[in-house]
Amino acid sequence: MCGICCVITLSSQHGLHDSFSKDVLSCLRRRGPDSSQQLIKTVSDLSYKCLFSGQVLHLRGLMTAQPLEDANNNIFLWNGEIFDGVHVGSLENDTEIMFHRLTLCNSESEILSLFSSLRGPWSFIYYQGSSDCLWFGRDYFGRRSLLWQFSNEVERAVCLASVSVYSESDKQWQEVPASGIFKIDLKDCATAKALSLSLFPWKYSCTEKTGEEIFTNVLDQVSKGLPNHILVVANESRLCLTAPVIPLNKTISEALGECQCTNVSNVNNTVSVETLQAFLRVEHKKKLVHQFIDVLSEAVKKRVLALVRDEDEKRRDPPSMSTRKAHVAVLFSGGIDSMLIAALADRHVPMEEPIDLLNVAFTTKEQNKQKCASKKYSDQEVHLDLLSHQESCEVFDAKTTNEFDVPDRITGRAGLKELKVLNSLRTWNFVEINVTVEELKRMRQQRISHLIYPLDTVLDDSIGCAVWFASRGEGFVSNCGELKPYRSSAKVVLTGIGADEQLAGYSRHRVCFKNYGLEGLNKEIEMELDRISSRNLGRDDRIIGDHGKEARFPFLDEDVVSFLNSLPISEKADLTLPRGLGEKLLLRLAAVELGLTASAILPKRAVQFGSRIAKLESNSEKASDKCSRLKSLPTDEV
Incomplete structure (x- = not known):
């Protein structure tokens, strides 16, 4: 993870630091606390x-400060991880590898070929000294942030940054579209005294669309919202990047559900583990589930092993389990997505190393506390009849409930029990992160x-x-029955985003x-990944x-996406089945096959909603409404 920023100005009256405030620099430094430096390049002629x-x-290899510069005036900023496509040795740094490979490229097509080969999240900025050109962009899914801001026609400047600061008086920042990579010919722009961007879009290698159709569609999307004086054009050679995943299989089987219904008819499609086990008795289905587990497990493996671990800890003899620090954390609700990621991380994280399970809860409004406690979470949204009667009584004992016993806390504790059954030797740090209304308001204003x-x-x-509060990792862990303060040391945070989008997990999919x-x-489903x-x-x-x-996203690993894209929708979900069963069916089957039971049928x-943050605000708000709490904020405390 890095914070990268570049400011280009074609105007002698416009200072470079005019678009690079100390507040933006502070935000960037929090992203990259291990090194911070700047480089100014002036081309007077x-x-x-x-x-x-x-x-x-x-995180990887030897510490490498950025920006990198070579003798040929090439300059490189990289915020990414190469998990495949380009070889990076265990002791090598991918920033140096990428910079070296880029400097060997002698044409636009070679640069495109290099980025097309990458597997993993990235954003980058590359100044090519020999051609006075600036290249930049994000990976196919946009897993790394990159923003742009354009000044007016008089100032003629552009700023690119991983993160920005909101100001009512500022010019509008926008996310750089993950539609391809961009090139600015600074020599031509300086001569014309106008900014023009050439686009190299993504396309499937087997796409049926013609090149012109691709450019027309993408250029229209990219140009929306940009100032009128900023021109985005197709690159002259009409070159494209090759997408790292295959297109979505839209096949619809005529015999949908025949074998499935036959095998689950005896359990009446009830939301139970037995229903899922009935699916797994179908040989074809079981084989498919194992293929999915294998490809997802490999994605998790890459993401938990590609980081530097403390050599002193490795050499400690004998190892002290209690003093080991976690290098990997999971955003953890106890739901099916986070449970599967945690279970697969357990396969690959060294056994002596703890895994942090980050579970966030927001206190409810004062007037809601008594009401929530009296309900004991028996409503359909959080009812856990999937637990055994004994566990259910233990979880919902009124004596143990408090203002932070929100739905995700309850399912999180249940999930922790399942993980301990899977591997009792692992230290699972279930981090209870409790957020008050006062702290939420303060940190929203200052940072979030x-x-x-x-x-x-x-x-x-x-x-x-x-x-934000979950990934900060500040909370409490249980030690011999007593909650003690804890702060997660993990630099890698695994998140389950991408599962719902690909496996029909949202309620809108049922509609x-x-x-x-x-x-x-x-x-x-196709639109979900396009806009993620x-x-x-x-x-x-x-x-x-x-x-x-x-942040690392196993469900958005290129091999995982290609595998899921290769399957017809009927193999991934069956929305004729009840909630808690039909959505993300393939994921639920994988969970059962791995030995997870209660979490496999959680809706x-x-x-x-699970963390109860939505209960703290106006009930009349819609999710798509503009949020007034995000506006008119001071920047001097950032």
């Missing part, structure tokens, strides 16, 4: 100036709102706040299926990165 700023969170920006809806606020059938559901960069990933990267930690519960 062409009248343009560049400022490059790099902040580094050291600026990280969510430029997104601005009620949903962004709820999810952004929940993820779509009811209204438009499988064909409509396929279109919705702008709806979720840039925001979550900025939020988690603010703690000097790196989807969004973090804003």
